[in-house]
Amino acid sequence: MSELDELYQEVILDHNRSPRNFRTMAQANRKAQGYNPLCGDQVTVYLQLQDGVIKDISFQGSGCAISKASASIMTAELKGKSETEAKELFENVHNMLTGHANGAEQDSPKKVGKLAILSGVSKFPARVKCASLAWHTVISALKAEKEVVSTE
């Protein structure tokens, strides 16, 4: 598989075409905005957090295929996870995207679950911010930070 095919795998293209949990959420009790000034990608992540567990999660925004697919897959993965689990997953995903995971190739699939589909991004340094934007935003929402998150 070429690096490009690895980046734009069918699953990613599918999430880009029909993103999951792509909606606003009236009953959200946490919300954060993320913004990538480099390319203009914008994402808003909505959370319903109950007793430290993500009961519901959704997102809205505009961006490239990688940022949209990453956000979509992220919401699917984080639903039902605890705050601690979410933060742990963020660390693992971040390491995978930046190519810092130890023995990334073998280890990461079980540590990051379905998000392993995004591992091709690590070969495209310019796109790491696209893939991590939604993640930075959700972490900010969990911390209940008020400010707009920027990848810069």
Added chain:
Amino acid sequence: MKVAHEIVTPKHLSKRLDVDKVRADFPILKQKIHGKPLVYLDNGATSQKPQVVVEALNRYYTAENSNIHRGVHFLSEQATAAYEAARQKIKRFVNARSEQEIIFVRGTTEAINLVAQSYGRTFLKPGDEIIVSAMEHHSNIVPWQILCEQTGARLRVIPINHDGELVLDEYRRLLSQKTKLVSVTHVSNALGTIVPVKEMVHLAHERQVPVLVDGAQAVPHLKVDVQELDCDFYAFSGHKLFGPTGVGILYGRLELLDAMPPYQGGGDMISLVTFEKTHYNVLPYKFEAGTPHIAGGIGLGAAIDYLEGLEWQQVTAHEHALLTYATAALTDIKGLRIIGTAKEKVGVVSFVFDHIHAHDVGTILDQEGVAVRAGHHCAMPVMQRFGVPATTRASFALYNTRHEIDILVKGIQRALEVFA
């Protein structure tokens, strides 16, 4: 007596730019990217440098390096002479009246900030107005917003039409007794539009309003004559003009520069310093505090020498032919929409797809060896005007070819396949 048998054809008699010869002057173009020949179409961001510029930098650091305007020793005198010779070249290049009107700065951004902070803070009052256009680069918006916060002046914006041209009637309406400065781009970086700055200067001068022209995107493509434009300030960067990064030029009308206070304080901009009072140096040094980018200035001079060895008419004809060819080829691609369709344009084609984000197009093109810009081009208001988050921009320079545009088109088709 020796007889010359060589037949020399005068440059102006050969009609077309010899692109192969030009390309050979730019060593970086021989590179392969991801195993494919580099197709460099990101000239709006920065241009590549001819070998003569690289050599000028090399020579300076190898054999001439010394500080300027202060040494009595041989090297310092040599470096000073080379730096000041570059200023003379730039003066001739833009046809300024005097070398005192040519101020070395870091780039267009610093040039605009200099005018905003020196001229603006001195002469603007609460309620005064500054006019810019809706197609400005952020560097011709933000310095004025800062100035407005400092002085209580107000920023007014000339709108653009759907083709990406300034609405001149709106400009006429905006000009009033409150207008104290007009700052407008000569060529839009995101759209390629050539702005009728000469006419705009004329209209502003009817009200004694000075005009700054942001020439960053114009100087690599158009023959600029500041006296003909009659503008009061003209700003441009070296690196978009085949010169080094970190050096740029502010041209300013002598009377205005004379009336302006220094922008930064430090060495070189003074004639006498005591703790009671400091006397400022004469122009242009009054605005050149600290040791400048000496090698950069000399390198920019070398870039201008290089350009002057070419025929401008041939260069502009070549670039125009590229624009026409690219516009036709891209228009043929289903679903592709060109943003910026002004009648007068330089070689810039910005485009979007409804279902493919510019960033994805950029990555796929990169895999084909094609370098383009994908994003908002530091012109977010332009993106908002056209209702798009970002565009993919191919921007041409004198060394680009039709063949490269064919590769661009193939790359775009590859993106369409991926996102089919």
